[in-house]
Amino acid sequence: MRNVPDEVVTGRLERHIYISEVSMSPNKEAAIGGKDPEFEAPYPEQIPLSEDELQTLISDVESELRQERGGFSYLRCLPSSLRVGLGLGVSALVVAVVSIWLPRTDLSEVFLARLLIILGVLGILLGASVWYGLHPLHRPPLPRGYDKLLVVVSLVSLVVLAYWPLAIPMPSKPDDWGHAVPCLFMGTLFGLPVYLVLRLLDRGGRPIAAFLAAASAALAANGALALFCDNTSIGHVLRGHASVGFLFVGTLVLWRVVVGQLLER
Amino acid sequence: MVSDLTDEHLMIAHIAGDKKAFSELVRRYGPILSGMARRQVRLPELARDIVQQTFLQVHRARNDFRVGAQLKPWVLTIATNLIREHFRRTKRRPETSYEALNAEYPSVEPMVEPVDFAGIQSRALEVQRLNDALVKLPESQRLVIELHWIQGYPFAEVAQMVGASVSAVKVRAHRGYRKLRTLIDEERAG
Known part of the structure; x- marks a missing residue:
């Protein structure tokens, strides 16, 4: 041997x-x-590029680089560690703003450990989603399929967290759509800045990054909703809180399908 | 003169705001990336798009470039990732219309006894066969062969670029080379 x-x-x-x-x-x-x-032996032939082709390439690249200037384009050119930090920072800011200016009425009475566990789970998933979503292309690729799995796990966790109140009996509150829609609206409002900032920080080239940004926005929005809304009934959290995730990701899927079909035509 | 600078110095000059530096980088890396992209995706228009995207990504990632790092593996990793994303998006093997690429080679009379490996560089038909065989390999094997054989990187660096272990990369290369040999032999046998 x-x-x-x-x-x-x-x-x-x-x-x-x-x-x-x-x-x-x-x-x-x-x-x-x-x-x-x-x-x-060396590879027999490198495919040549004529001087004309090279000049066209140079002018095309210069043209693309000119479009990169101005606006928010500098955000995607920041170092990757800073981009991830900014993405997480904005998410934390949204949650902090809600906890300071729009806190739930029973925040002082709520069982702190339960709230911290919810926020902790959402925070860990948010960190992973932001890190995966902003992973730069000059680094070795992450394991294939993990990014899609992370989007699915994020959505599933929102549903699982809706059942979390079962562990501790909570006063029954209305769980109809009428009470859920305001939370769905506010959750979308909390998630939008996170989604927009993450899209501005994304350098492009990885379509899954948009879905990870949507998942991150939903996680941040649910963190904010946990501090905003005092209704912990399962039906309400499913309809008004977890649905924010499905709204973000579902809209993106729908958008991709519609745009994809239009482009194919 | 920017043409006297090394690739890494050009990148640093670009980060510092020298506009000519990036054009020189495009001049140097354009042919390398075009060849790599055309071998992988076959269609020239698609390959051109990937090359442009690679340079755009190099520009966007410029602040991640560290002094002392080598630029070429850095650029090739970006190109490799973009090619992988392309295949992931399209969920299929490269387009099998080889004519698009092969049309760019000068037509030659078929050789009666194409067995002289030393003279392979001058034989367009052999190159054509090789390119045809390369495109039939699975994406993972083809990328490893591209980086190992064509770009000349050792397995350790190829492993870093594709995000796999050295052993996995060696196995892919082994299987790829073996399949490549079989495909070329089949082509030659007619």
């Missing part, structure tokens, strides 16, 4: 492949792919 470095062994099949290749080549770097003389 040959001594195979751990980092090149990922499974029985891969181990077998590596061993068989190493046994044919003394050079480990060239062991895979290097065996074939054709692939040891």
Whole structure:
């Protein structure tokens, strides 16, 4: 049995492949792919770019760069750590503004640990969504599918948190649509600035970033609603609070489908 | 003269506001990125769009560039990610209309005995076969081969660029090269 470095062994099949290749080549770097003389030679031809094509490319890029100036475009050019910080900062600001100027009437009587757990869960998911959504393209890509999963988990968590009051009996309050719509409206109002700032901070190139921004906005809005609304009945939280998430993400999905179909025509 | 500066110095000059520096970077990286994009997505218009997007992203990410870092892997990672996003968005393998790319190569008479690997660089037909074979590889294998063989990066750096472990990248490369060999042999056999 040959001594195979751990980092090149990922499974029985891969181990077998590596061993068989190493046994044919003394050079480990060239062991895979290097065996074939054709692939040891430089790639036969780089596709050339004529001077005209190059000039067109340069002028096109310069034109795009000119459009980048002014407005809020400087926000997306900020260092990534600062962009993530700003995204989280705006979300925290929305929650803080609500807690200071629009607090629920029973805030002093509410069970603090329960509220902190709700805000903590929303905060962790918000942090992950903002970080994933603003992940720069010059860094290695994040595992495929995790971003979509994060959007789904964020929406599911809003529903799960609606059932959280079951742990502690709360006074029954009306849970009809009439009482839910004002919260849905306010939640949308709380979430919009977060969504807009995150879109301005996004550098583009990753369509999923818009959905992560929508999920982040919904999480921040639900955090603010937890401090704004004293109605904790399951029906109300589902209709008036969690629905904000489905409104944000659903609108985006609908927009993409409609625009996508229009573009295809 | 901006043409005397290294890529990294050009990037730093661009960050400092030198407009000519970025044009020089486009001049240097344009052919590299165009070749890479055309091999991956095949359609020239789409490839041009990806190249432009790459430069736009380089500009937007300029404040993330650290002094002392190498620019080329940085730029290639952006291009690689944009190509992956393209395939993710379209949910399909590259367009199989090879004529678009192959039309750009000079037409030559088919060679009777195309077995001389040393002379492959001068043979448009071999290049065409190679490009045709490359495009038939799965996206993950093709990207690894692009970065390892065509761009000449060691597996460790390729792994960083594609966000996978070194062992995973080696396995992808191994399978890709093996499949590439089979496809080329099949093409040659006619």
